[in-house]
Each structure stands twice: as structure tokens, then as C-alpha cells.
Amino acid sequence: MRRLRIILWCMVAVAAALFALFYYQLNQPKNDFVTSAMVGQPLPQFALEPASADRPGLATADFKTGEPQLLNLFGSWCIPCRIEAPQLEALERQGARITGVALRDTPEDVAQFLELYGNPFTRIGRDDLSETQFALGASGVPETFVIDGAGRITYQHIGPIAPGDVPVILAELRKAGSGS
The missing domain is CATH 3.40.30.10 (Glutaredoxin)
Structure with missing residues (x-):
């Protein structure tokens, strides 16, 4: 019974940590601009x-x-x-x-x-x-x-x-x- 309780609490802790991570990521400022490594570079040869x-x-x-x-x-x-x-x-x-x-x-x-x-x-x-x-x-x-x-x-x-x-x-x- 004690082992089951420990496993249950570990699952709750993992779920809470994931929830906190998702919450943090969703509240970060949004950046819609994709930067290109090619801007500033010469065109490739073709x-x-x-x-x-x-x-x-x-x-x-x-x-x-x-x-x-x-x-x-x-x-x-x-x-x-x-x-x-x-x-x-x-x-x-x-x-x-x-x-x-x-x-x-x-x-x-x-x-x-x-x-x-x-x-x-x-x-x-x-x-x-x-x-x-x-x-x-x-x-x-x-x-x-x-x-x-x-x-x-x-x-x-x-x-x-x-x-x-x-x-x-x-x-x-x-x-x-x-x-x-």
C-alpha cells in the first residue's frame, strides 16, 4: 500500500512539473519572425x-x-x-x-x-x-x-x-x- 502511495505521489509530481513547464512556455512572448541564416549571404551558385x-x-x-x-x-x-x-x-x-x-x-x-x-x-x-x-x-x-x-x-x-x-x-x- 505504501509503495502504491509513493508511485501515485510521483505521478502527481511529474504531472505538476509538466503543467508548470507548459504554463511557462505558453506565457513567453511570441515571435512570429523566422530568421534566415542566408540573409546577408551571397546567393548560392546555381x-x-x-x-x-x-x-x-x-x-x-x-x-x-x-x-x-x-x-x-x-x-x-x-x-x-x-x-x-x-x-x-x-x-x-x-x-x-x-x-x-x-x-x-x-x-x-x-x-x-x-x-x-x-x-x-x-x-x-x-x-x-x-x-x-x-x-x-x-x-x-x-x-x-x-x-x-x-x-x-x-x-x-x-x-x-x-x-x-x-x-x-x-x-x-x-x-x-x-x-x-
Whole structure:
């Protein structure tokens, strides 16, 4: 009987300790921003074949133009990519130069996606094995990077671009262009 009582009290103590740990963790300040180890780093080396018949492929050298630009990772199969398409077009209308990387996609599916949702891209590379995606430190799609004119990543937006994100991304693009 005594042994059963000790076991019961140990279980209560473990449960109380877990409850206290959970309570403590839930009351910590929330941080929604995911920091990227690639921000501030040069783009990794890549050379991608065209993902679309009407746009050239994409390589690291295409970012060393002296002008900042956006690099958007997307997939025709990606529902959030469809949702962010109007924001990419809004960014293009406001002067953003946008390049894309189509992940695990076929040229036919990319063409259909661009026809349905618009094509703000100046170049689109095809990353069939997600090698460039992983080299960029991207965990999913969509993700958008601001690249300065020297080919250095200055900002990373994880997830679909919402209408409220457009001014932030434009500001980051301007900042990348000013060398700040």
C-alpha cells in the first residue's frame, strides 16, 4: 500500500512539473519572425534550365546586374502560390523586377499556371530536385527573397505575400538598391 502511495505521489509530481513547464512556455512572448541564416549571404551558385518556353532560365550570375530584384520560389501545384499571384503582379506594376524558380514542376504545368494567374517574372528557372530551394535555406513555397545588385540576399519573406506585405517588400527592395 505504501509503495502504491509513493508511485501515485510521483505521478502527481511529474504531472505538476509538466503543467508548470507548459504554463511557462505558453506565457513567453511570441515571435512570429523566422530568421534566415542566408540573409546577408551571397546567393548560392546555381544554373537552372528554363521552366517556361517564353522566359529564359535562371543562374546566380543573373543577379549581379547592379539592380536589386526579387527571387520568388513557387510551384504550379502550390495553393498559397496562387493566392500570392496578385501581389506579385502588384509588385511588378510598382517597378519590382521579379525572377522565379519553379519547384518540382513541368513546363506544361508552369505555362498553365502563368496563363491562369499571371506572369510577373522576367526569368524562370526549373528546380526539379529542389536543390536550389534547399541551398537557399527555403523550407517550402512560396518564399520570396530580396537580392541586391551584387547577388547578396538582403531579405527573406516566408509564405505567401499578402496585400499588407507589398509595401514592406518594396521598402526592402529600395533598401537593397540604396546599399543600406
